[in-house]
Amino acid sequence: MTRDGEPGIEFAHRADHKRVAFEVTGAPDGFPVFLMHGTPGSRRGPKPRSIVLYRMGVRLIAYDRPGYGDSERFEGRDVADAARDVEAIADQLGLRRFAVAGRSGGGPHALACAADERLRGRVTRVAVLVSLAPSDAMTLDWFAGMNADNTRGFGSGRPDTQSVVEEIRQRAERAIGDPRLLLEDLITHMGPPDRRAINDAALRRLITDTYEEALRAGPYGWIDDVLALRRSWKFDLGAIDTAATPVRLWHGAEDTFAPASHGRWLAAQIPGAQIEVQAGAAHFDAMGQLPRILSWLTAADEPAGRDLLIGARPGQ
Numbered sequence: 001m002t003r004d005g006e007p008g009i010e011f012a013h014r015a016d017h018k019r020v021a022f023e024v025t026g027a028p029d030g031f032p033v034f035l036m037h038g039t040p041g042s043r044r045g046p047k048p049r050s051i052v053l054y055r056m057g058v059r060l061i062a063y064d065r066p067g068y069g070d071s072e073r074f075e076g077r078d079v080a081d082a083a084r085d086v087e088a089i090a091d092q093l094g095l096r097r098f099a100v101a102g103r104s105g106g107g108p109h110a111l112a113c114a115a116d117e118r119l120r121g122r123v124t125r126v127a128v129l130v131s132l133a134p135s136d137a138m139t140l141d142w143f144a145g146m147n148a149d150n151t152r153g154f155g156s157g158r159p160d161t162q163s164v165v166e167e168i169r170q171r172a173e174r175a176i177g178d179p180r181l182l183l184e185d186l187i188t189h190m191g192p193p194d195r196r197a198i199n200d201a202a203l204r205r206l207i208t209d210t211y212e213e214a215l216r217a218g219p220y221g222w223i224d225d226v227l228a229l230r231r232s233w234k235f236d237l238g239a240i241d242t243a244a245t246p247v248r249l250w251h252g253a254e255d256t257f258a259p260a261s262h263g264r265w266l267a268a269q270i271p272g273a274q275i276e277v278q279a280g281a282a283h284f285d286a287m288g289q290l291p292r293i294l295s296w297l298t299a300a301d302e303p304a305g306r307d308l309l310i311g312a313r314p315g316q
Contacts, residue, residue: 009043009070012088020085021070022063024093026053031298032098034086034113035062039105039229040172040182040222042069042214046206046287048294058294061098063089065109067221068214077224080234082109083116090122099125099297103286104258105225107131108233111266114245115235121244127293129250129286133262135230145259149189154226164230165223172219179212193254193282203287242272248296249273250289252281 012020023043030053037045043062047053053060063085066074074081090098100123102110107128113119114126133140135154143156153171155164175182183204187195198204214221240247247270251263260277267275278285 010092011070012085012092014084014088016074016084018066018074019070019072020063020066020088022061022089024059024061025050026056026058026060028059030054030057030059032059032061032090032093032095033294033297034089034098034100034110035060036082036100036102036106036109037062037065037068037210037214038103039225040068040211040214041105042210044069044206044213045103045210046203046290048291052291053294056291056294056298058298060294061089061093064214065221065225067217067224069216069221071221073217073220073224075220075224077228078232078234079108079228080112080116081228082112083119086113087116087118095122097122097124099123099127101127101129101290101293101297102131103129103290104131104283105229107258108134108229111237111240111247111270112233112235114240114247115237120241123245125297126245126247127250127297128247128263128266129289129293130252130255130258130283131249131263131266132229132258133265134233136232137262137265140261140265142262145256145261147189147256149186150257154230161227161230164226168223168226169219172215172222175211176215176218179208179215182211183208189256190284191254191256191282193252193280194256194284197282197284197288237266237269238271240270240273242270247273248293249275250286250293251275251277252283252285253277253279254282257283 043064064071100110100113113123143151249263251260253260267273
């Protein structure tokens with residue numbers, strides 16, 4: 001659904017004929033960057049205004065993952081399958097090369113594009129902000145430091161899939177009735193950094209609007225996202241060639257939705273990956289980092305800053 005003043009919605013069709021909804025903002029002749037939204041989320045998630053993107057020379061492509069917004073559901077999809085969404089949209093737009101960014105639940109899906117053989121040579125750079133690690137990550141205490149809301153949402157203590165699905169369904173039903181309730185629930189689990197990050201009425205309305213669009217067709221995108229994140233991602237992080245496709249991770253040290261230990265673990269598995277863990281920042285601070293990340297994604301060449309740890313190990 002598109003409202004007055006918004007960019008027009010477009011559709012691409014994957015090889016399996018599933019419909020994927022996307023929209024393009026920013027500079028028409030700018031460097032293309034795909035933006036993967038969080039969980040739950042939609043193509044209308046927080047992003048720089050079009051005039052800002054235009055000045056930066058960025059052509060930003062945001063899309064609804066299957067089951068969200070106007071994208072057709074693909075039940076049983078894996079994280080790796082996001083590469084087929086991006087491939088379909090890129091082919092329709094005639095894009096030979098492009099960068100990818102993913103925030104929160106979109107982070108693993110962005111990494112899937114970096115690892116995908118069919119996209120090799122097309123993905124120039126990948127940036128991942130406040131991402132979760134795989135649920136079967138060796139040496140990582142996955143729920144350590146995670147707040148009660150996300151711990152419950154990802155099924156700690158309830159390994160059976162049906163109970164997780166029912167939990168999401170109930171939360172989605174409440175949010176469909178009033179999307180503000182979902183944000184209000186999240187706020188009760190936020191620490192001071194996150195509360196500061198969303199201490200803006202316009203941003204809160206944007207987040208609520210994003211949830212409304214995400215769940216407009218039901219809870220299915222949210223359900224499929226969580227189930228995909230809980231099982232094998234179906235790609236090898238160690239196979240990502242950062243010499244050809246540089247990968248940069250950003251994390252807030254005070255994040256309780258996706259603890260910084262997840263970002264450190266990911267960086268340790270991707271040879272040559274760069275990671276920045278920012279003191280005093282948390283999950284929703286990633287929104288403010290996006291312009292800086294977009295500048296890196298579209299730069300022809302940029303040396304790593306001193307604040308970046310190359311291949312950081314857990315605990316650093």
